[in-house]
Amino acid sequence: MKSISLILLGCGGVGRQLIHNIISCRPLHAKQGVRLRVVGVADSESLLVSSDVLTMEFDDHLLSEICRIKLNGSSLPTLATSGSCQVFSSSESTKKIVDIAGHLVRSTGLAVLDCSASSDTIERPLTSSMEDYDKLVSHPRRLRHESTVGAGLPVIVSINRLLSSGDSICLIVGSLSGTLGYVMSEVEDGKPFSQVVKTAKILGYTEPDPRDDLGGMDVARKALILARLLGHRINLESIKVESLYPKEMGPKAMSVEEFLANGLSLLDDNIEQRVRKAASNGNVLRYVCVIEGSRCEVGIQELPKNSPLGRLSGSDNVLEIYSRCYKEQPLVIQGAGAGNDTTAAGVLADVLDIQDLFSS
Numbered sequence: 639m640k641s642i643s644l645i646l647l648g649c650g651g652v653g654r655q656l657i658h659n660i661i662s663c664r665p666l667h668a669k670q671g672v673r674l675r676v677v678g679v680a681d682s683e684s685l686l687v688s689s690d691v692l693t694m695e696f697d698d699h700l701l702s703e704i705c706r707i708k709l710n711g712s713s714l715p716t717l718a719t720s721g722s723c724q725v726f727s728s729s730e731s732t733k734k735i736v737d738i739a740g741h742l743v744r745s746t747g748l749a750v751l752d753c754s755a756s757s758d759t760i761e762r763p764l765t766s767s768m769e770d771y772d773k774l775v776s777h778p779r780r781l782r783h784e785s786t787v788g789a790g791l792p793v794i795v796s797i798n799r800l801l802s803s804g805d806s807i808c809l810i811v812g813s814l815s816g817t818l819g820y821v822m823s824e825v826e827d828g829k830p831f832s833q834v835v836k837t838a839k840i841l842g843y844t845e846p847d848p849r850d851d852l853g854g855m856d857v858a859r860k861a862l863i864l865a866r867l868l869g870h871r872i873n874l875e876s877i878k879v880e881s882l883y884p885k886e887m888g889p890k891a892m893s894v895e896e897f898l899a900n901g902l903s904l905l906d907d908n909i910e911q912r913v914r915k916a917a918s919n920g921n922v923l924r925y926v927c928v929i930e931g932s933r934c935e936v937g938i939q940e941l942p943k944n945s946p947l948g949r950l951s952g953s954d955n956v957l958e959i960y961s962r963c964y965k966e967q968p969l970v971i972q973g974a975g976a977g978n979d980t981t982a983a984g985v986l987a988d989v990l991d992i993q994d995l996f997s998s
């Protein structure tokens with residue numbers, strides 16, 4: 639049986655789901671001759687590691703306890719009383735993880751799963767400077783990040799398969815924000831933009847401050863990850879991003895409450911006019927990223943109503959990829975682009991995919 643040792647960073651919605659999935663997949667993985675050994679779990683405050691990472695792993699009871707206490711608001715150190723694990727503060731945790739990696743690299747290897755919502759590892763892995771990016775991808779198979787674009791949707795893997803078979807990708811158009819996908823498909827029916835955004839907020843589709851979605855930076859970061867995957871050596875600053883609210887309504891100028899109460903409805907007319915103009919051409923508006931040649935843009939585009947992106951309704955992500963092999967009709971990837979379960983599944987599949995890098 640091959641063992642893959644893991645340290646999990648972050649035990650929020652995604653991290654806890656991942657722990658559940660690791661436990662429930664044990665019989666399946668055993669059939670494949672693989673065993674996942676969790677030797678450490680971290681949250682924003684502490685790192686819990688097994689007392690001897692070489693010989694001891696967290697058993698399923700402890701893993702379930704971690705999920706339970708994180709859910710009820712207790713801290714990880716509550717579980718360190720048994721002597722089978724040690725606790726480190728977050729300031730010590732990076733050094734400790736590097737130590738453990740050093741120990742395990744000579745025996746079995748170590749996978750570090752970053753399911754945190756934090757820029758503490760490095761500022762925005764994959765979307766910061768090219769220098770950081772080059773370091774991260776210098777061992778291409780060792781860095782896996784399927785869940786960074788479209789959550790668990792097989793976006794990165796599909797693009798990599800096209801690239802490695804020599805197909806040339808000429809255009810990617812993608813609706814990569816569930817929130818903006820929902821908003822743009824709802825305004826198509828004539829509902830006011832402000833009302834749709836408020837409904838999206840009630841449905842839990844938006845960030846607490848909807849401007850975090852409407853500003854487009856989240857889509858821009860995903861676009862950057864895709865553009866870099868295609869070999870474009872660009873930075874976030876070189877992406878043209880259309881924000882759906884003006885600077886005068888930004889977080890520095892007004893509170894969320896003020897924006898929702900007074901700002902948002904001032905944007906209705908402009909969107910309504912654009913929706914009508916698009917409709918007169920048989921088109922609809924979608925908030926998408928467009929990556930074509932060296933051009934990478936994020937914003938509202940008019941697209942044919944009768945296209946995969948035009949047919950989008952609800953909060954799905956949709957990606958159209960045009961290449962030599964998919965010239966007339968694009969390769970289309972569509973499905974839920976968020977959710978704890980699909981995101982955790984993307985991470986787990988990445989781990990299983992690199993099992994050959996681990997020695998038995």
Ligand SMILES: NC(=O)c1ccc[n+]([C@@H]2O[C@H](COP(=O)([O-])OP(=O)(O)OC[C@H]3O[C@@H](n4cnc5c(N)ncnc54)[C@H](OP(=O)(O)O)[C@@H]3O)[C@@H](O)[C@H]2O)c1
Binds near residue numbers: 978
């Ligand atoms: N949920 C989704 O649908 C989805 C989809 C795609 C991508 N993602 C990405 O997946 C990541 C996790 O999302 P989530 O929904 O699980 O977030 P979450 O529920 O907010 O959980 C984040 C976890 O990260 C931990 N954390 C924060 N700083 C840390 C640090 N320095 N070291 C280790 N752990 C740290 C937090 O610790 P505390 O418990 O102490 O606060 C928490 O356990 C995020 O980057 C998110 O953007 C999520």
Ligand SMILES: *[C@@H]1O[C@H](CO)[C@@H](O)[C@H](O)[C@H]1NC(C)=O
Binds near residue numbers: 650651652977978
């Ligand atoms: C994801 O997990 C978080 C934290 O446990 C929870 O609040 C949220 O409802 C979950 N989301 C979904 C879609 O299940």
Ligand SMILES: *[C@@H]1O[C@H](CO)[C@@H](O)[C@H](O)[C@H]1NC(C)=O
Binds near residue numbers: 707711
């Ligand atoms: C959470 O569970 C732990 C362990 O059973 C318990 O000691 C603690 O009081 C609980 N905390 C809360 C906030 O419910």
